[in-house]
Amino acid sequence: MLALAWRNLWRQRRRSLTALGAVALVVAFSVVYYGIGGAAGNSMYSQLTGSSGQVQVHAAGYRDTRDFSAGLIRDAGGVRATIAAHARGGQVVGVLDVPALLIHGDRSRALALDGRDWPAPVRRDYLQGNRLEGRFLTADDGESVVLGRSLARALDVGIGDQVQVYAPGTEGFGAASFTVSGLLDVADPAAQARTALVSLSAAQALAAPDAVTRFEIHYPDIKRVVDDGVSTRVAGALTPLLPRLQVETWRQVSPGLVKLLHAFGPMLAVITLIFYVLAGLLVVNTIYLGLIERVREFGVLVSLGMTGRRLMGLITLESVLLCATGAAAGALVGTGAVAWLGRGFTIPGFQQYIASFGMDPMFYPSVGTGQVAQAVAFALATGVLAALWPASLAARLQPAEAMRFAA
Amino acid sequence: MSLYDIRGLEKTYRTGEVQTHALRGVDLSVAAGEFTAVAGPSGSGKSTLLHLMGVLDTPSAGEVMLDGRRIDTLDRRSAARMRLDNLGFVFQAYNLIPVLTALENAAFVLELRGLGRRDREARAMRALGDLGMAALAARRPNQLSGGQQQRVAVARALAAEPKIILADEPTANLDGDTGHALIELMRHLNREHGVTFVFSTHDPRLLDSVDRIVRLEDGRVTGEETRPAA
Numbered sequence: 118m119l120a121l122a123w124r125n126l127w128r129q130r131r132r133s134l135t136a137l138g139a140v141a142l143v144v145a146f147s148v149v150y151y152g153i154g155g156a157a158g159n160s161m162y163s164q165l166t167g168s169s170g171q172v173q174v175h176a177a178g179y180r181d182t183r184d185f186s187a188g189l190i191r192d193a194g195g196v197r198a199t200i201a202a203h204a205r206g207g208q209v210v211g212v213l214d215v216p217a218l219l220i221h222g223d224r225s226r227a228l229a230l231d232g233r234d235w236p237a238p239v240r241r242d243y244l245q246g247n248r249l250e251g252r253f254l255t256a257d258d259g260e261s262v263v264l265g266r267s268l269a270r271a272l273d274v275g276i277g278d279q280v281q282v283y284a285p286g287t288e289g290f291g292a293a294s295f296t297v298s299g300l301l302d303v304a305d306p307a308a309q310a311r312t313a314l315v316s317l318s319a320a321q322a323l324a325a326p327d328a329v330t331r332f333e334i335h336y337p338d339i340k341r342v343v344d345d346g347v348s349t350r351v352a353g354a355l356t357p358l359l360p361r362l363q364v365e366t367w368r369q370v371s372p373g374l375v376k377l378l379h380a381f382g383p384m385l386a387v388i389t390l391i392f393y394v395l396a397g398l399l400v401v402n403t404i405y406l407g408l409i410e411r412v413r414e415f416g417v418l419v420s421l422g423m424t425g426r427r428l429m430g431l432i433t434l435e436s437v438l439l440c441a442t443g444a445a446a447g448a449l450v451g452t453g454a455v456a457w458l459g460r461g462f463t464i465p466g467f468q469q470y471i472a473s474f475g476m477d478p479m480f481y482p483s484v485g486t487g488q489v490a491q492a493v494a495f496a497l498a499t500g501v502l503a504a505l506w507p508a509s510l511a512a513r514l515q516p517a518e519a520m521r522f523a524a
Numbered sequence: 525m526s527l528y529d530i531r532g533l534e535k536t537y538r539t540g541e542v543q544t545h546a547l548r549g550v551d552l553s554v555a556a557g558e559f560t561a562v563a564g565p566s567g568s569g570k571s572t573l574l575h576l577m578g579v580l581d582t583p584s585a586g587e588v589m590l591d592g593r594r595i596d597t598l599d600r601r602s603a604a605r606m607r608l609d610n611l612g613f614v615f616q617a618y619n620l621i622p623v624l625t626a627l628e629n630a631a632f633v634l635e636l637r638g639l640g641r642r643d644r645e646a647r648a649m650r651a652l653g654d655l656g657m658a659a660l661a662a663r664r665p666n667q668l669s670g671g672q673q674q675r676v677a678v679a680r681a682l683a684a685e686p687k688i689i690l691a692d693e694p695t696a697n698l699d700g701d702t703g704h705a706l707i708e709l710m711r712h713l714n715r716e717h718g719v720t721f722v723f724s725t726h727d728p729r730l731l732d733s734v735d736r737i738v739r740l741e742d743g744r745v746t747g748e749e750t751r752p753a754a
Contacts, residue, residue, distance in 0.1 A: 118635070120628075121621070121623065121624065124623035124624070125623055128622070128623060413619070414619070414621065414622075417615070417619040417621075418621075419604065420578070420580055420607065420613050420615075421607065421608070421613065421632065421633050421636065421680075422604055422605070422607045422608025422609070422611075422633060422636050422637075423604065423608075423636055424600075424601055424604040424605070425600055425601070425604070426601075427636075515580075515581065516580040516581075517575040517580040517581035518581075520580075520615070520619075
């Protein structure tokens with residue numbers, strides 16, 4: 118029966134190819150569309166984890182405390198060693214957020230001064246997305262600060278100027294003077310006005326010696342959500358080792374982003390469903406025209422003893438074969454396109470606009486096996502649904518009447 | 525005992541207000557192993573009679589018994605099963621499945637019966653051999669002449685070893701010699717294998733070798749002739 122269905126499919130080669138092409142196009146489009154949807158999710162993931170890591174270690178109950186000292190991790194060196202031993206190749210970054218007042222002349226701005234380590238891969242990743250003018254921070258740089266360009270404009274400073282920093286209520290010197298070594302065009306324009314970076318050692322001297330607000334573990338090479346299996350494993354390994362600290366993956370740090378990522382699937386499914394309905398109509402047309410042309414033949418099949426149900430099965434099989442062939446071709450083209458685009462691409466002229474939504478302007482499309490399977494399943498369901506009506510018509514044919522039929 | 529017992533068979537077609545009486549009370553019996561021709565001019569009701577005997581249509585009145593079982597009241601599914609298990613058909617327009625080879629066509633009914641590929645192809649090949657078509661088994665219908673296609677159609681019916689083969693004007697699309705040769709072949713199969721044949725024709729030249737002729741005119745049996753075996 119399979120051979121008969123397959124050969125029947127190619128009796129009207131052009132018509133079958135058109136329907137098959139439509140199905141292939143829709144499946145390929147769906148896969149690429151899922152990939153682009155995945156790219157948007159990856160972009161948000163990449164932006165989030167690029168700036169705050171895939172795993173974070175905080176003082177216990179850090180979300181509820183407003184007291185600077187209560188939110189600190191003491192013995193930062195010891196904790197860092199434990200984390201580094203279980204980070205599975207991740208870059209461990211110590212971060213100390215210092216509530217501070219930046220002053221230049223008669224201008225001042227209150228913000229969280231960002232003191233942190235900058236391991237080379239993390240720095241490279243950061244500077245890929247944010248353009249720097251001047252010099253970036255070096256390790257143990259105790260005298261330099263890098264400012265967002267908007268912040269520098271607000272303070273009326275340029276490269277080489279001095280800014281005064283006051284951090285009242287902290288545990289270090291509480292005041293320091295820094296030289297502006299670089300200006301950043303941060304991709305997110307809103308973040309430009311509150312970006313002030315110093316080295317971790319400088320921030321610790323200013324506000325909390327040998328302490329950090331958190332540790333971040335960065336995996337700069339992971340750009341896609343689907344590739345991120347390590348964060349859960351590392352967090353799981355660290356939690357029992359750091360019982361008095363709070364270990365969280367990026368999913369726990371940003372539950373809102375996780376919800377948004379989960380919402381992508383249903384949104385994409387609804388839109389692609391519309392395309393499947395259109396492709397389905399084309400398949401119905403192909404199957405129905407084939408039916409009209411073959412009424413006499415169906416009459417013969419029934420005369421020879423084929424039951425109506427079996428005839429329905431044959432017609433449905435033809436439709437499913439058509440859609441399955443189209444789906445296979447479409448899935449192949451779609452996944453190929455996503456793999457090609459998956460190396461990363463930007464949309465020229467829209468980088469800043471995209472960054473304003475909290476997304477990395479570099480897109481990394483990805484598509485999961487489940488999504489490809491969903492696209493193929495949609496196509497097969499289209500095949501079955503498209504055949505139901507013509508097949509049920511054929512199944513009701515009276516053999517003698519059908520054999521008298523002239524198309 | 526009769527294989528077929530037909531009593532008071534009527535068939536009326538309705539097209540809008542117009543009624544056409546294709547059969548008007550036909551009584552007929554066919555014995556197992558007979559080689560019977562239903563003869564009559566076009567429009568006499570030959571095809572309708574064969575369709576009703578083959579459970580391809582339902583009569584307006586009367587009854588059709590096959591091997592002691594009433595078959596004119598069967599539902600669709602049972603009718604299909606009845607045709608599959610007991611009847612073979614040969615049609616005027618050959619009606620082979622165009623995408624299948626001669627061998628696949630001949631094996632098709634056996635496939636519907638669920639026979640394994642090896643068994644059905646062996647039986648189909650044997651039937652094609654009986655009809656002198658073994659050498660052309662791999663050809664598709666469009667690569668065969670009309671006479672060859674009709675022989676494949678007979679092989680299709682024969683391979684399933686039915687109780688009876690009903691052939692509706694099997695020679696109508698063939699030239700005289702080819703048509704005559706086909707009837708002779710069917711007659712040979714009837715004698716060799718004991719297959720019961722009922723075929724319709726309007727060509728009197730094809731009636732020489734039959735056991736029995738049932739003459740049909742205007743939907744009524746107007747005469748029956750039994751011929752001595754040749």
